[in-house]
Amino acid sequence: MTAPPRKVIGQVVRWVxxxxxxxxxxxxFAWLVAASLKPRGEVFDNKLIPDTVVWGNYVQVWQELPLINWVLNSIIIAGLAATLVTLSSSMIAFGxxxxxxxxxxxxxxxLLASMMLPGAVTLIPxxxxWKYLGFLGSNVPLWGATLFGSAFYIFLMRQFYLSLPRDLFEAARVDGCSYFGLFRRIAFPLALPSALIVFLFxxxxxxxxxxxxxxYLNFGRIEDFTVxxxxxxxxxKYSPTAGGHGDYxxxxxxxxxxxxxxxxxxxFAQKYFIQGIASTGLKG
Incomplete structure (x- = not known):
């Protein structure tokens, strides 16, 4: 059976x-890929297909910049911050x-009102x-504050926990489960899709x-920088105004x-990302 012309036109317009x-x-992103393959004098010519392809840029960059150190530092800091804020926010939200x-x-x-405070207000305090604690120049301030949770993530996780039946926890209490056991054995495993969203964010x-x-790191070693x-x-470094040669x-x-x-x-986490977004809006 042939589809009506109006429906076909609508599908074509939608796809276009x-x-x-x-x-x-x-x-x-395509411009970035093209620019990374160009020689110095052609980086900003806005062509998506380079006139001259220089694959050596991907080899020489590791000699020019401590890129591997920056990536590892960022992975460690981001991994610690995401893991700690997920656990702390989940426990507070369950409470x-x-x-x-x-x-x-x-x-x-x-707690929700604290979300209205601009970051500039709490920057100096x-x-x-961290200066009083002696952690300036280290990466501790970049993940240490996540030990106390995040207001937005607490709100997000709380909405999911409210959707869980309370009878489930009461039955576990009758069987002798501790309050922490309720969180560790029941609540957090069920909230794993929501927790994964917090981790990704x-x-x-x-x-x-x-x-x-x-x-916190700008006055330290260059190798300790993040991405x-x-x-x-x-x-x-490569700016001509700072003595560089424009090797952008x-x-x-x-x-x-x-x-x-x-x-x-x-x-790899797209499936759980969508599932978590859909489930965190539920409220029992």
Missing amino acids: LMIGFACVFLYP FAYFRFPGRTVLFRL NYLI EFQASWQNFTGPLI PLGIAYAMT QFVMVASLVVTLPLLIIFA
């Missing part, structure tokens, strides 16, 4: 729009969802705290964080290489 938007979003105690609503509202945020490393701070250093092709190669970990993570 989807392909058009996909090309718009993919253009910056708000399961326990009934006086002032719970007020405390939760204060946080710096003074925090890993991405920590991986792309520039302000934190700029404040965003390292890219900014490379831009300055190495910056493009470095920028492309450091995007691969996030692409790999999201490629």
Whole structure:
């Protein structure tokens, strides 16, 4: 049976729009790939097909920049931050969802109100705290604060815990399960898709964080930089105004290489990412 012409036209228009938007979003990435393969004088000519392909850029960049150190530092910091904030936020969210105690609503509202504070407001107090503790120049401030959870992630996880039947936990209590056992054996395993979302969000945020490393690592060794701070250093290093020779092709190669970990993570976790987004909006 032939589809009505109006339906066919609608499908064609839909596909054209989807392909058009996909090309718009993919253009910056395609430009980055092309720029990473160009010689120094052709990096910014906006051609997606280089006139001269220089594969040696991908070899020479490891000699020009401590790129492997930056990637490893970012992986360690982002992994620690994502793991710690996932666990801490999950435990706090479970407490708000399961326990009934006086002032719970007020405390939760204060927690949500803290999300309204701009990062600039707490920047100096946080710096003074880490300075007093003696951690300036180390990567501890970049993941240490996640031990206390995140207001947004606590809210996200709490919504999922509220969707779980309370009778499930009461039955476990009758069988002698401790409160921590409720979280470890029942709540957290069931909330794993939601926890994975928190992990991915925090890993991405920590991986792309520039302000934190700029404040706490900028006066240390170059090898201790993270990816965003390292890219900014490379831009300055090769800038003609700073005595460089305009070798921005190495910056493009470095920028492309450091995007691969996030692409790999999201490629393998896409199923759980969508599942977690759908489930965290539920409320029992």
